[in-house]
Amino acid sequence: MEKTNTHSRRNFLKLSAQAGMVAGLSSVALKGFGHTAVFDEAPSVEKIPYTQQPLPYAYNALEPVIDAMTMEIHYSKHATTYAKNLADAVVAEKVDAQSTPLEKLLANVSRYSPKMRNNAGGHYNHELFWQSMAGPNSSAQPQGKLKAAIEKDFGSVEAFKSQFSDAGKNRFGSGWAWLVSTPGGKLVVSSTPNQDNPLMDVAEVKGIPLLGLDVWEHAYYLKYQNRRPDYIAAWWNVVNWNVIQRRFEGA
Ligand code: MN
Numbered sequence: 001m002e003k004t005n006t007h008s009r010r011n012f013l014k015l016s017a018q019a020g021m022v023a024g025l026s027s028v029a030l031k032g033f034g035h036t037a038v039f040d041e042a043p044s045v046e047k048i049p050y051t052q053q054p055l056p057y058a059y060n061a062l063e064p065v066i067d068a069m070t071m072e073i074h075y076s077k078h079a080t081t082y083a084k085n086l087a088d089a090v091v092a093e094k095v096d097a098q099s100t101p102l103e104k105l106l107a108n109v110s111r112y113s114p115k116m117r118n119n120a121g122g123h124y125n126h127e128l129f130w131q132s133m134a135g136p137n138s139s140a141q142p143q144g145k146l147k148a149a150i151e152k153d154f155g156s157v158e159a160f161k162s163q164f165s166d167a168g169k170n171r172f173g174s175g176w177a178w179l180v181s182t183p184g185g186k187l188v189v190s191s192t193p194n195q196d197n198p199l200m201d202v203a204e205v206k207g208i209p210l211l212g213l214d215v216w217e218h219a220y221y222l223k224y225q226n227r228r229p230d231y232i233a234a235w236w237n238v239v240n241w242n243v244i245q246r247r248f249e250g251a
Contacts, residue, residue: 052127053127075130
């Protein structure tokens, strides 16, 4: 379970390269918060820094599935605000971000304010979400060990997608659908309200989030209006399974 920061950094850099992230992100990540401690309580996944990272592609890269204006508002307004409010909460609640990886904070989030819960979750979830997507030519289907695990735990990739899509469609109001690696190693689908996620001690289903889908209206309303199921159906075309595979292998 324990992992040194060196290992974590290497994984993060590999993930960054896989995601085709912009040059310069590596140095940003290494200068960021939370990469100095041995990660001894929270799950061993690629770490997400406390600060918003550059979007790994252009605002229009996911068209026609997600339009450029939605991406721009989502990234530069909504997600930026979560990151800013998280930074404020970290100061106000005296979190030592250098020695507390974000994942560890999330694992203890019930000890903090609702502002921390909403914005730590909001920031983490969006960083994960951006990384999980890429242009139409990224890998379109799960492969290798991840595919085998999905087939073992859901029966087939299509059955998994159906269950995951239903979790997104059936989330009343705002929230997320998740593919989660549980502590026992089994893959499950879950859904959380608001900006909660499976890393949180308050989550109904706990584990490592491998893939998350934002079903807040701000994620799709400009193009899809009330048609959330259409957004979800189209979204599968921009999932970057290479990144999910990396996350699975690190979980
Ligand atoms: Mn969002």
